[in-house]
Amino acid sequence: MIFRKSYSESELISGLQAGGIQRERSTDLLIKHHRNLISRGKKRYGLSDQVAEETYLDAIMSLCQQVELGKFRGESRLSTYLHRIFENKCKNRLRDDKEARYSWVDDMPDMPAKARTVLEQLELAEELDHAKHLLAQLGGRCKEILLLSELQGYSQQEIADQLGLKSARVVATSRYRCLTKLKQAIVDNAILFKSKLYSKN
Amino acid sequence: MSDIYFTTEYLERYLAGELSDTEQTAFEKAMDAQPKLEEAFRRHMLARAAVFHTAKEEWRDNKRQKLREWRAEEKQTSSVSWYQMAAAIALLLAIGLGIYFLQSRQSSPEELFLAYYEVDAAPNTRNQASESELYKGYQAFNQQNYEEALMRWDNIPADQLDNFTTNELTYYRGLSYLELGRTTEAIQQLNQIQDSDFSDRATWYLALIWLKEGEADRARPLIQSLARRASPYQSKAKEVLKQLEE
Numbered sequence: 001m002i003f004r005k006s007y008s009e010s011e012l013i014s015g016l017q018a019g020g021i022q023r024e025r026s027t028d029l030l031i032k033h034h035r036n037l038i039s040r041g042k043k044r045y046g047l048s049d050q051v052a053e054e055t056y057l058d059a060i061m062s063l064c065q066q067v068e069l070g071k072f073r074g075e076s077r078l079s080t081y082l083h084r085i086f087e088n089k090c091k092n093r094l095r096d097d098k099e100a101r102y103s104w105v106d107d108m109p110d111m112p113a114k115a116r117t118v119l120e121q122l123e124l125a126e127e128l129d130h131a132k133h134l135l136a137q138l139g140g141r142c143k144e145i146l147l148l149s150e151l152q153g154y155s156q157q158e159i160a161d162q163l164g165l166k167s168a169r170v171v172a173t174s175r176y177r178c179l180t181k182l183k184q185a186i187v188d189n190a191i192l193f194k195s196k197l198y199s200k201n
Numbered sequence: 202m203s204d205i206y207f208t209t210e211y212l213e214r215y216l217a218g219e220l221s222d223t224e225q226t227a228f229e230k231a232m233d234a235q236p237k238l239e240e241a242f243r244r245h246m247l248a249r250a251a252v253f254h255t256a257k258e259e260w261r262d263n264k265r266q267k268l269r270e271w272r273a274e275e276k277q278t279s280s281v282s283w284y285q286m287a288a289a290i291a292l293l294l295a296i297g298l299g300i301y302f303l304q305s306r307q308s309s310p311e312e313l314f315l316a317y318y319e320v321d322a323a324p325n326t327r328n329q330a331s332e333s334e335l336y337k338g339y340q341a342f343n344q345q346n347y348e349e350a351l352m353r354w355d356n357i358p359a360d361q362l363d364n365f366t367t368n369e370l371t372y373y374r375g376l377s378y379l380e381l382g383r384t385t386e387a388i389q390q391l392n393q394i395q396d397s398d399f400s401d402r403a404t405w406y407l408a409l410i411w412l413k414e415g416e417a418d419r420a421r422p423l424i425q426s427l428a429r430r431a432s433p434y435q436s437k438a439k440e441v442l443k444q445l446e447e
Contacts, residue, residue, distance in 0.1 A: 084380070119250060
């Protein structure tokens with residue numbers, strides 16, 4: 001390659017591990033500098049434009065989470081690691097629908113085995129779409145707190161600063177309150193679902 | 202049963218691994234014994250899944266938009282006047298031909314690794330043996346659950362397997378470590394079977410590992426040995442050797 005990256009991998013890794021705004025900047029750098037993988041997904045695996053792009057972004061997300069959780073040990077270069085994750089995700093997309101449906105479970109944060117089993121057992125297609133719809137109806141502040149807490153690795157203090165809340169503690173209690181509100185909405189809409197997930201407690 | 206188990210805060214502490222071992226065991230036992238608690242937990246998981254999925258979709262949309270902006274920027278900066286284009290072409294033409302021969306013919310060791318690396322699938326058999334730890338491990342391997350595969354194989358007593366299967370297992374352990382980025386352990390495993398029925402495969406992957414590490418000089422003799430002898434890897438080895446030597 002003629003043109004070299006203008007960042008060092010160790011800087012990237014530090015940025016990803018820092019969380020919040022720094023993580024977002026490092027993630028953007030990664031996305032920008034390795035986007036040629038999208039063409040690779042199209043040529044090598046025959047993926048469509050949209051699917052290749054989605055798969056690439058999923059690979060980036062997985063990489064960032066693995067760096068954040070300390071699973072990337074630095075025994076290979078970050079770019080090699082990303083290539084490998086991307087190749088595996090491309091292969092997964094080509095497999096049957098059932099396996100591809102469950103692949104997002106691996107992207108969720110580490111949790112006890114029992115919780116993971118519940119996720120894999122849930123009838124996701126209908127219930128998940130309904131639950132997402134209820135989340136969208138929750139209202140701006142609740143949705144913001146829940147989404148910021150979920151993926152980007154923002155600290156509670158950063159979320160408090162971003163949303164103009166008093167303190168990190170307020171963010172934590174607000175998050176629990178909003179999750180409870182979402183669960184109540186799921187129960188209140190029980191008439192829509194056949195699964196016994198939704199009978200009143 | 203404690204009412205605290207039903208609270209969002211407690212469920213979140215459980216998911217985050219913040220409970221002690223005793224608390225976690227007690228909670229999971231309570232879930233197994235009380236359908237209402239299990240129901241509450243499954244509802245909580247659905248809520249979390251909805252949040253995660255929505256967050257992921259919004260993140261993806263945001264990044265997709267950025268990809269489009271960067272592509273648009275590239276197109277803008279590349280629309281220069283034809284004078285500048287002509288001057289640039291004239292300058293680059295002289296350099297470009299030389300670089301073309303170097304860059305397109307000479308791949309870096311790491312690029313060769315990326316071009317040739319593919320994980321070999323583990324045996325996939327449905328018979329009495331498929332319930333054994335060995336074959337459950339192979340299943341986990343084929344599903345890319347490499348940590349689980351290694352854990353299952355660790356449960357097999359060493360004296361339970363014949364020589365061939367022991368070597369086969371060592372080979373797939375090596376590939377598992379390689380997939381997990383644990384290169385040193387991968388090399389240790391593959392080195393052990395250099396004189397077995399898996400010699401060609403082990404040599405091929407060892408060569409790829411050295412290419413991945415940027416160590417072309419260590420990869421070369423391995424690839425040369427594969428190129429010289431009849432095996433499924435001979436033609437690929439010849440291709441890699443040609444690119445290494447150009």
